[in-house]
Amino acid sequence: MTATETPAAARRITTAKAMSEGIALEMRNDPNVFVMGEDVGAYGGIFGSTTDLFDEFGSERVIDTPISETGFIGAGIGAAVEGMRPVVELMFIDFYGVCMDQITNHMAKIHYESGGNVNVPMVLMSAVGGGYSDAAQHSQCLWGTFAHLPGIKVVVPSNPYDAKGLMISAIRDDNPVLYLFHKGGQGLVWMEKNPRSIAEVPEEEFTVPIGKAAVAREGRDVTIVTLSLSVQHSLDVAEQLASEGINVEVVDLRSLVPLDTETVLASVAKTGRVLVVDEDYRSFGLTGEIAAVISEHDPGMLTKPFRRLAVPDVPIPYARPLEQGVLPTRDKIAAAVRELMA
Amino acid sequence: MTATETPAAARRITTAKAMSEGIALEMRNDPNVFVMGEDVGAYGGIFGSTTDLFDEFGSERVIDTPISETGFIGAGIGAAVEGMRPVVELMFIDFYGVCMDQITNHMAKIHYESGGNVNVPMVLMSAVGGGYSDAAQHSQCLWGTFAHLPGIKVVVPSNPYDAKGLMISAIRDDNPVLYLFHKGGQGLVWMEKNPRSIAEVPEEEFTVPIGKAAVAREGRDVTIVTLSLSVQHSLDVAEQLASEGINVEVVDLRSLVPLDTETVLASVAKTGRVLVVDEDYRSFGLTGEIAAVISEHDPGMLTKPFRRLAVPDVPIPYARPLEQGVLPTRDKIAAAVRELMA
Amino acid sequence: MNELNRLDLYKQMVRIRQYEARILQEYHADKSPAWDIGAGLIPGEMHLSAGQEPAAVGVCAHLKKGDAITAPHRPHHFALAHGVDMNAMTAEIYGRLTGLSHGKGGHMHLFDPDNHFSCSGIIAQGYPVACGQAMAFKRQGTDHVAIAVAGEGAANQGAFHESLNLAALWNLPVVFVIEDNDWAISVPRSHSTANTSNADRALGYGMPGVRVEDNDVEAVFEAAGAAIARARNGDGPSLLEIHTLRLWGHFEGDAQAYRGADLDTVNDRDPIPRYAATLTELGDLTEDDVATIAAAADAEVDAAIEFATSSPEPTAADALDHVFA
């Protein structure tokens, strides 16, 4: 055997690196792509989403901004309207309140309000999630908030492969795409590491379609519908429960808008039992939407009452026992599945 | 019979007047109550919510603000923290995006973040809803957005009596209360009038409890769960369908946070058929929450699939046929009920 | 004065005024006896620009194809002065399929990508968008400029501040235009703004700021010319505050009871007869010209209304299109 016939050692990278690699590929492909946000330059993004981009593309295409989210997200919109394809970072999704008007009344609505004549091909990426004691203003997921509002695609990768493929799809999409990445799933050296945050990812370009859920693990007893870091936790729990003879199917939504209701319904049709695991707030959000999708299709599909595990309707507290008390941890996921099986 | 024995002609007032009457009573009771917002002074509030207050209380207690929603809502919070009880108006709920951080990260969270040591006794009132061609940035309801976020009570009156009673309750509440009133239900002379927007309301103080739904009409065949102006429409439809032999129960939620799940479940237990009518966007909102409440209680309660009628996930369009096409009109409510009964 | 063509300025102002006057009439025509905001052929809010023509006309006289404008809730004068097609704009206001947005947008959401014109009903939020258009123009190596328009009330909104800082920091080809018509709905400038000239605020960003007093179209023309040339030459943004006049209510139906004595002199301050008098004095305009110009404008407006009212309406099903590209 010659050396070239030996498969190269599989290349494993973190989710953070996968994101920035997706951006870099599109920046090389298309001069209209540029990156803008706080600390996206030399720093590489507080959560690593722009790692190495500044070195390759320089300050003209990887632009550090003032702390003016309304200003620079609005500027992203204006640039997109004129044919650029900006990738803009909002450092934490928790900060949406200082710039929500640009996001929801402009980024999301211009295409519709213009009767389809103006496109806003822009990616807004933002870090979500808790688990490291960053308290009430820096730990939220809030994807339910954005999925409720029309005009924005919302994608939420759970692993390095999807992170890269969804990023490339998002940049190429002619619509505004909100790309939400979980800090705890980035594979950062300075956070608790989940082995699923580092994985094999092809070096070349590839896309993951927006609007298509993935069955992350097949099973026949109970369906967990979930997304983002909770997919990693749910897979851990599924492995653990397999030894108890409980066969869990894990559906990774990957995208909330559009929502792949077919994959959800097919899984629930098979198992008859559903648990929605959501790190966002419990009420008026994702868990309810899944309940509606099922029960407007056929409430009789459910052989057991609908179950949801989400952040109870409280702000995220700081102290570890408090925060762990409200997050959908592996223990709580396992307990909820066991109850569904009882 | 003497004149005093003749019952006075029942006093009928508009929802707008009922709101401002509630505020006036509390302003007379409590010097800490004051009103602040754009055009709440001499103008009396764009939708009449502060009618006559300026004349009675003057510019020191009824304060016109600059167009600085973050500034003056934040100022309301600061004043509330120091023991005042501000009633602040955000002219249209659609403008939340320029001040959402103060609302959700401050007004809503300070009490919790302080471990219960700081109260924010403040009312934030805002106009919602469409139906008069005010297009995508001035016609939304968005109550689902706020109900999703912990720390704010959310009340939504549908008639003059509740408007006054909930206003007084909201001002007296030690928590932040978001008070959402539908423009089309205010009884304004310059909008399409629904006779239910003018009604008998006692002159004196009274309260309507926050967190308690009302069965606005009893029925046994089908439950309409709804709120705000859609209650008026649903009652109209219920009257119309009664002649077809369909007996509709209408549940007026009145408050989304806290949500009175008991009243909803009791009604659905009785009818087995539910239609949620919601002028907010369809997905990831109120309709889903009601589905979840029912199906986590017992999906078997539903003898027919869950039904929802809401704004499909599109921005509100301008032209009348387009807007009427997306709003939950009487015709669409009636059609949905008939289908549920088929 | 550079390239000044007084008659063109006058004609454009008259054209805009005749348009607004006609919309005023049509708006109310089928809302009698009482104003019902949702009724009639033109439903919804209606913010007309009568009295503010000097701002739009003086600024837009310096713009060329490819330059951008973001306008606020009161957009007609800038739209017309910037070359937005009157027919398509009118059809949009009437909610017709032939409208700029096929009836989806309405009068606060006029989008004409061909002329890089847009507007928004949210106060001051066009400012950041204009910065982004200017970023694109610069990156694309063009000499185009973006004009961001808002009222004096809007200058107290956070987006104003963030945009001025960004534009100055990044040396963007933007001109920020503030139309100071003394009122933000019922709130007078003195109750909204801590200082008397927003030109002073420009200094806080190291940016030139000019305030044009007296609603004088030629003064606007001159000041805007300098600011736009500066932006086009790559020398960065400026702020231009124009003291103008809200001749009518904030929106149609506004009784303006709050306005007090200010209302008594409003007609005396109308900039159009005043400019006509100036031009007549200069010998640039005769009484016949005045009539001819008005008639031409009326004819164009008539045609636009005719175009709009004879155009088909959208149907409910159309509402579901164009959420995503």
Added chain:
Amino acid sequence: MNELNRLDLYKQMVRIRQYEARILQEYHADKSPAWDIGAGLIPGEMHLSAGQEPAAVGVCAHLKKGDAITAPHRPHHFALAHGVDMNAMTAEIYGRLTGLSHGKGGHMHLFDPDNHFSCSGIIAQGYPVACGQAMAFKRQGTDHVAIAVAGEGAANQGAFHESLNLAALWNLPVVFVIEDNDWAISVPRSHSTANTSNADRALGYGMPGVRVEDNDVEAVFEAAGAAIARARNGDGPSLLEIHTLRLWGHFEGDAQAYRGADLDTVNDRDPIPRYAATLTELGDLTEDDVATIAAAADAEVDAAIEFATSSPEPTAADALDHVFA
């Protein structure tokens, strides 16, 4: 200089520094070998104020019980200088039941209603809240003042602008303090701010603005005294920008690779040894005093850490309390 007590200023600065130094040590102690943000007795983000003591100490020297402060994500120096109880604050940072918020808030959410002290992790959003506190003080007929603190990065946020306008318009007893430490995380002031002094921005609101250079506690004391007196006397708000120093990383764990040469001179610019030298020269301080003062501070800090670490932790069920009053 009015009421100036140099030794008090020095002691307070040392007290804060010893506190921050100890938190730094404790924060990292159980996060080795590598920094894991969520691990250890003090988890989460940690923004320490070393180098910025002159700002807090110079300002707070003029405050009395009942005056309010809203601080940002970097709050410890202002909290301590304003009289927030060190034990309860430390217990909060350790997430204990005895903490200011029983562990719900954490280091960016210190609430001490008794001292009218609060903070927020969202940039510039304490500014409007301080305006509201000032409104209340005025309405209640007191002479209390509200101090709104934020960094130079925050001065480009919309809330800054809206607050300054409101405060000036309504003549509120607020002093806006900007701590200019040259950096907003990795972004230098030159890349965030179009002009060199935020004092200039104050002019745009008709408000006095002062910039204090060189991180000099006595200069801060003087300027703050004037601004606070002005507010207390009913003469309205002011802006005070203090050029200060971020001695350490933006948050702990920040390697500061972006900081370049600025980092080389950082220790030379430490305001505490510098002020010690000044006082020594003036004969106000001996070497013994330096040691005694440091020891007293250490003892207080030790006790606070001991109080915190020996306090009980909350349990999961506690998380559900205090959503509503």
